[in-house]
Amino acid sequence: MWRHIASNALTFLIVGLFLLAGVIAWGSREYRTAGPLDAAICLEVPRGGSMKALSSDLVDQGAISSAFIFEVGADYTEKSGDLKFGRFRVPAAASMEEIVDIVTRGGRNTCGAEVIYRVGINQTLVDVRELDPATNEFIEVADFVVGETEPPASYEAIKADGSATFRLVIAEGATSWQIANALGQIDSLVADVTEAPAEGSLAPRDYEFTPGDTVSSILNRMQDTQAAILAEAWENRVDGLPLETPEEALILASIIEKETSVPDERRQVSSVFVNRLNLGMRLQTDPTVIYGITRGEGVLGRGLRQSELRGETPWNTYVITGLPPTPIANPGQAAIEAALDPDTTEYIFFVADGTGGHAFATNLDDHNRNVARWREIEAQRANDG
Structure with a gap:
């Protein structure tokens, strides 16, 4: 009898295990x-x-x-x-x-409203948009320029709702003064900064924030990020560069950033400046002259005068030999990496080519021909009105 009971119990157990597995x-x-x-x-x-x-x-x-x-x-x-x-x-x-x-998994919100503050060289544009979950596409709700346009009611409503994502997009090549000044005018941040951080120390990229964050907290994040980017790039630098410190690399990267906005050109532009430094030639780059005039506060808004090209400032690379004493803007990661890993070329000249990029040359005769072509393009554009 007990054997029969045990047998039945075992059968039920096996059936139960099979059911559980199922x-x-x-x-x-x-x-x-x-x-x-x-x-x-x-x-x-x-x-x-x-x-x-x-x-x-x-x-x-x-x-x-x-x-x-x-x-x-x-x-x-x-x-x-x-x-x-x-x-x-x-x-x-x-x-x-x-x-x-x-x-x-974390990370940025993937749905709902998003308020983006695009901090540029000349202005801060605010984009307010909302994701349509059905199409996975953002629908533009509103946009305006900080300090120039009255914020629309839709912007105020989304801010008051409390569920939107807030994000800063910092343009590469903006100066520290431009960035700090722009952040201080954003009504979602608490303005608590009276001096701009050191030039070049801010990493231009995207930053999420919560309304009520302080400007100083954002700038601290940007400085920490830039320091990490520079340290890694310096560790991975190629041999034989005429750069003795990470700060010198940052200075060169800022010049590269201001000279070209074409990603594929950064390492070529870097090679020109590295070649000039190795040859003891002056860098002769206009953005450094402009920085000597503005100190990074605002935009010059006009062409350079001959007197300014000859004027002595610590940043005028038509007058000084070598690098200027500080960066002239905040370079992005790609420009920093280009400064520390340039293309291998013999270029020592470049000039705009009319396409948004540049024509490079290894000698003065070729460079003069490139300059002449650029002058013709400028003249034609002026005639076209």
Whole structure:
């Protein structure tokens, strides 16, 4: 009798294990298979949210078929504790596994409104846009220039809503004064800076921020980022450069940044200046003359005069030999890397070629011909009005 009972119990145990394995396999398939969403949605995860509350919201929105499987899957993959707050785009037919990844990987919000402050050389443009989850494309809501145009009501409304993402986009080649001055005029930041940071010390790139952040906190982040970029580039520099310190590399990078906006030209332009430094030739670059006049505060807004090209300032590379004493702008990472890893060329001259790029030359005769062509282009443009 006991043997019969034990046999039945073993049978039930085996059947139970098979059933459990089947349930686990089914749950695993459900977790990884395409979900029921017909169209993309914008999913909001509040601060302090939990996977349990999120799973209930996802069921209500028709994004998942089972809150239980969603929570178990998140626990099993050890992602329950990684939930990030924000607004996230969940594409149509997203699986539970994909949704868990979306809300735990972090990074910039992928859905909802976004306010972008584009800090340039001459002005700060504000773009207000909102992502349409169905098309995954941003719809322009409003745009205006800080200090020149009254902020539209849509901008004020999105700011007051409190769910938008705020981002700074800093232009390469802007000076420290231009950046600090522009940040101080942004109404979403607290202006607490009276002096611009050292020239060249700010990394021009994108920075997310929260309204109410101080300008000094943003500038500190920019300085930390630039220091890290420069340190890595200096560590990876090529041999034989006429640069003795990372600061000299930053100075050269700032000149490269101001001389060309064509990415493919940076290393060629760098080679010209490196060749000139190696030959003991003066750099003779207009942006350094301009910096000697403006000190980076504002834009010159006109062509250089002959008297200014001959005028003695610490930055006038038509007068001084070698590098100026400081950077003349804040160079981006690509310009810094170009300064420390230039192309290998024999170029010692370059001039604009009318296409946005430059014509390079290894000797004065070729350079003079390139200059003559550029003068013809300038004259034709003037005639065309």
